[in-house]
Amino acid sequence: MYITPVKQEDLANNMAEEVKLFKTWSTPFGLRVVWALKLKGIEYESIDEDLSNKSALLLQYNPVYKKVPVLVHNGKPVSESLVILEYIDETWNQNPLLPEDPFERARQRFWAKFNEEKLLPTIMAIFTKEGKDREEAMAAWVENLKFVEEELKGKKFFGSEKIGLADLVFGWMANLIGIFEEVTGLKIVDERYPLLLAWMQEFYEHPVIKDTWPPHDKMIIKWQALYENYHPAK
Amino acid sequence: MGEIGENEEEVKLVGAWFSPYVHRVTWVLKLKGIQYEYVEEKINSKSSLLLDCNPVHKKVPVLLHHGKPIAESLFIIEYIDETWKQNPILPTDPYDRAMARYWAPYIDQMILEGSKRALYVEGEQLKKEIKKVSEAMEVLEGMLKGKKYFGGERLGFLDIAFGWIAIWLEAIDQVAGVRFLDSHKYPLIHKWKNKFREIDVVKDSLFPMEKLVCFFKKYSQYSKLKLSEATK
Numbered sequence: 001m002y003i004t005p006v007k008q009e010d011l012a013n014n015m016a017e018e019v020k021l022f023k024t025w026s027t028p029f030g031l032r033v034v035w036a037l038k039l040k041g042i043e044y045e046s047i048d049e050d051l052s053n054k055s056a057l058l059l060q061y062n063p064v065y066k067k068v069p070v071l072v073h074n075g076k077p078v079s080e081s082l083v084i085l086e087y088i089d090e091t092w093n094q095n096p097l098l099p100e101d102p103f104e105r106a107r108q109r110f111w112a113k114f115n116e117e118k119l120l121p122t123i124m125a126i127f128t129k130e131g132k133d134r135e136e137a138m139a140a141w142v143e144n145l146k147f148v149e150e151e152l153k154g155k156k157f158f159g160s161e162k163i164g165l166a167d168l169v170f171g172w173m174a175n176l177i178g179i180f181e182e183v184t185g186l187k188i189v190d191e192r193y194p195l196l197l198a199w200m201q202e203f204y205e206h207p208v209i210k211d212t213w214p215p216h217d218k219m220i221i222k223w224q225a226l227y228e229n230y231h232p233a234k
Numbered sequence: 235m236g237e238i239g240e241n242e243e244e245v246k247l248v249g250a251w252f253s254p255y256v257h258r259v260t261w262v263l264k265l266k267g268i269q270y271e272y273v274e275e276k277i278n279s280k281s282s283l284l285l286d287c288n289p290v291h292k293k294v295p296v297l298l299h300h301g302k303p304i305a306e307s308l309f310i311i312e313y314i315d316e317t318w319k320q321n322p323i324l325p326t327d328p329y330d331r332a333m334a335r336y337w338a339p340y341i342d343q344m345i346l347e348g349s350k351r352a353l354y355v356e357g358e359q360l361k362k363e364i365k366k367v368s369e370a371m372e373v374l375e376g377m378l379k380g381k382k383y384f385g386g387e388r389l390g391f392l393d394i395a396f397g398w399i400a401i402w403l404e405a406i407d408q409v410a411g412v413r414f415l416d417s418h419k420y421p422l423i424h425k426w427k428n429k430f431r432e433i434d435v436v437k438d439s440l441f442p443m444e445k446l447v448c449f450f451k452k453y454s455q456y457s458k459l460k461l462s463e464a465t466k
Contacts, residue, residue: 076329083335090328102316106304113306114290147290 019044020072022058024051026214026222028172029081030069035168036088038208040095082112085165097165108166111151111158115169118144126188127180128230145193152195156202167203174204175213183223245270246298248284250277252449254346254398255307256295257439261394262311264435266318308338311394324391337377338395344370345414349403352410353450354457367414371423374399378422383429393430400427401439405446409454 021037023030025048037044049058049068061077062070070077071084078087089097098105122144125137148170151158158166177189177200189196203209247263247270249256263270275284275294287303288296297304297313304313315323324331348367352360374396377384384392403415417424430436 073329078329078332078336080336083332086335087328087332090331102313103299103302103304105316106306106309106313109309109312110304110306113309 017043018072018074020047021045022047022049022055022061022070022072023068024049026219027068028176031212031214032081032168032171033069033071033084033088034212035171035209036085036097038212039097039163040088040092042088042092082116082169085168089165097159097163097168099160099164104160108159108164111148111166112169114144114147115166119148119170123176123180123188126186127184127227130231141188145189145196149193149196152199157199163203163206167199170199171203171209174200174209175216175219179216179219179223182220183227243268244298244300246273247271248273248275248281248287248296248298249294250275251441252277252446253294254402257401258307258394258397259295259297259310259314260439261397261435262314262323265323265389266314266321268314268318308335308342308395311391323394325385334391334395337392341370341374341396345374345403346398349406349410349412349414350453352412352414353406353454354461364412364414371414371416371420375420375422378426383426389433393426397430397436399423400430400436401441402446405443405450408443408447409450 019037019042021030021033021044023033023046034046047055047057049055051068054066058068058070059066061072062068062079067079069081069084070079071087072078073087073091078084085097098108119141122137122141126134126141129137155161157163158170173189173196180186181188189200191197204213245263245268247256247259249260249272251274260272273281273283275281280292284294284296285292287298288294288305291305293305295305295307295310297310299313299317304310311323324334345367348363348370352363352367355363377392383389384396399415406412407414415423415427431440
């Protein structure tokens, strides 16, 4: 458990400024929130949960979904990673994740939702399914990637000039695509998507992001085990 | 919707009469007194306008402001709220906004999508959807305790997001042969529903029940057919 030391001036100025993040060591949804907190330099306490044995505190803070991540700010819980990201952005104004322009804000929100509703389900289908079902998932994945590649045209990040909310939401690709490719033996993001590949590299190595990735070996073991569950050796 | 003068904002809404997602946007536009042009999409053929301005999903609603498209109804509402500051829809406090952003998609997932599926699934699947919708209705009922509207004393973002329940759910109940909108189980929702239907900007969305029932009957038949073809 990692507890941040509380600075003297924080104690004096923000006596009640208490930020806790419930997550797991590997969840990409929790990692997004870590990135947001780090980008804004927000002190927080991190609590890694064992999802097979959820703490009473977690169940109290997220009774509806019983999932991580949950951000607890001064005792008040916020769940759902996209909701948490916007909450963080509106509560701490330094280094905004979303720009002022309403159209740009709507654009990033749109792509964040696209990731959740299109990319994530298709990648999980590719990972878990076989035969014709996997082929269909791959076809859908390719369609989705075309849109993503198109969106990156003329931009360094999904947030345009700098990392924004949409980058944090797509961020899982920067480490998990490589891990999935290693575990499944499939090529998931190939040279047809040069902008996306470049973005993945850029994001992976970003100074604030690069030290947050969960240990590679541990991730391989975890995902290998999951893969074998779905594809038992005949 | 009024002449577009040289100095006026150019606002266009691409929609379909039967879509609750579209109507929630029109309520917000009207509450803020924003002039807009409405373009109706036909059910079975997507116009080049729609394909141009929402190439990813090809769905309504899409709001066009100075020719730039915004899609996804809840994001359109946030866009409108951020661009036209009169009569704010979302609360000002970040925590309250987080709660609004949390509950709106939850209810869309559980009740809107759930009740739509109840129109064409059967057996165990139907039981699952009924359970899902009922649980979410319980949550909604609880949210109204001690409140006039979901937004408190005044109409808010969640009233707009849930407003479709006051109009569409009864028709779905009829066609699916269920009782999601049970006034005995959910007396607060029932009261809220009647209040919501009285609101001026909502009145244009009040369809004759037969029109909605007819629409959902067709939707149900079409979806059942698609489902049986997919599972062959």
